[in-house]
Amino acid sequence: MKTAVALILALAGASAAQAGTISFNDAKPLQVTEINQSLSLGLFDSSLGVLTGIALSINGEMLTNITLTNRAAQNQRVTARGSVDLDFSSDLAGLNLLFIASNPLTLSATLKDVELASNQTQVFNNQRDRESSLFDSQLNSLWGDFSRVGGGVFNISCKSLSGISVSGGGGNIEASQETQAACGAAITYTYGPSTQVPEPASLALVALAMVGATVVTRRRQA
Numbered sequence: 001m002k003t004a005v006a007l008i009l010a011l012a013g014a015s016a017a018q019a020g021t022i023s024f025n026d027a028k029p030l031q032v033t034e035i036n037q038s039l040s041l042g043l044f045d046s047s048l049g050v051l052t053g054i055a056l057s058i059n060g061e062m063l064t065n066i067t068l069t070n071r072a073a074q075n076q077r078v079t080a081r082g083s084v085d086l087d088f089s090s091d092l093a094g095l096n097l098l099f100i101a102s103n104p105l106t107l108s109a110t111l112k113d114v115e116l117a118s119n120q121t122q123v124f125n126n127q128r129d130r131e132s133s134l135f136d137s138q139l140n141s142l143w144g145d146f147s148r149v150g151g152g153v154f155n156i157s158c159k160s161l162s163g164i165s166v167s168g169g170g171g172n173i174e175a176s177q178e179t180q181a182a183c184g185a186a187i188t189y190t191y192g193p194s195t196q197v198p199e200p201a202s203l204a205l206v207a208l209a210m211v212g213a214t215v216v217t218r219r220r221q222a
Contacts, residue, residue: 019192022048026156027184030063033084033162037183038155044189045151053190054139054146056095058156059132060086062107064179066124066164070116072172077115082127082177083108084162091155094142098135104161107131107181116173146189158183 024042031037044051062084070076085104090096109127116122139146146154164177 019052019190020049021188021190023186023188025184025186027059028158028182030061030180030182033160033179033181035158035160035181035183037158039158039183039185040153040155041185041187043152043154044147044191046147046149047194049191049194051143051147051189052192053136054143054187055134055136056139056187057132057134057185058088058105058158059130059184059186060084060105060107060158061130061182061184062109062128062162062179063181064109064127064162064177066109066111066127067121067174067176068111068114068116068124068166069121069174070118070169070172071174072170073118075115075117076169076172077113078166078169078173079110079112080114080164080166080173080175081108081110082162082164082179084129084160084179084181086181086183087159087161088183089157089159092142092145094145095139095154095156098138098142102133102135105131105133116169146187156183156185 022042022044026039026041028037028039044054064082066080066082068078068080070078084107086107087103088099088105090099107129109129111124111127114122160181162177162179162181164175166173166175
């Protein structure tokens, strides 16, 4: 009896051990905008087991230097916002449609209530922003697109559209920016064993039933 219970517990451990995760990521360095970057991520190798979940994240980073000059004859107060919109696309058709519906990923750096004297210029260096977006349950209907025997890769592209906007200053503020941007992406697959094995809770019930049966048999023999 002890041997049978030990075997059941070993199967439960083996079931847990066969479940796993595998991740891929790609990140590009900052480049002067406008950018057009390509990322590659791995597909799930279906020979590893049965896919049980996918989590995909896309991210972006911006670094900008903003220059403001007041051309008015009097002091001016101004708010300036430098931004980068990142549009993502993919060679997986279903994922591409999802990206189109969710674009863009917007990064921004805002300088609020800057006071500028007449003909004064101020430079604001190293204004940064990082943003990300997560797709998980939205991918439920697309699992087949991400799974191949032997794995493989799929591609994600990222294009930028940058600019600067100014409010205040009576139209007398000259504004410019020097901007860099970068894109990245990561995906994590969770999977279970390719063959069905009893859940640990079910195995425990079977073990208890076997113990009970053994006790009854021993009492009858006594």
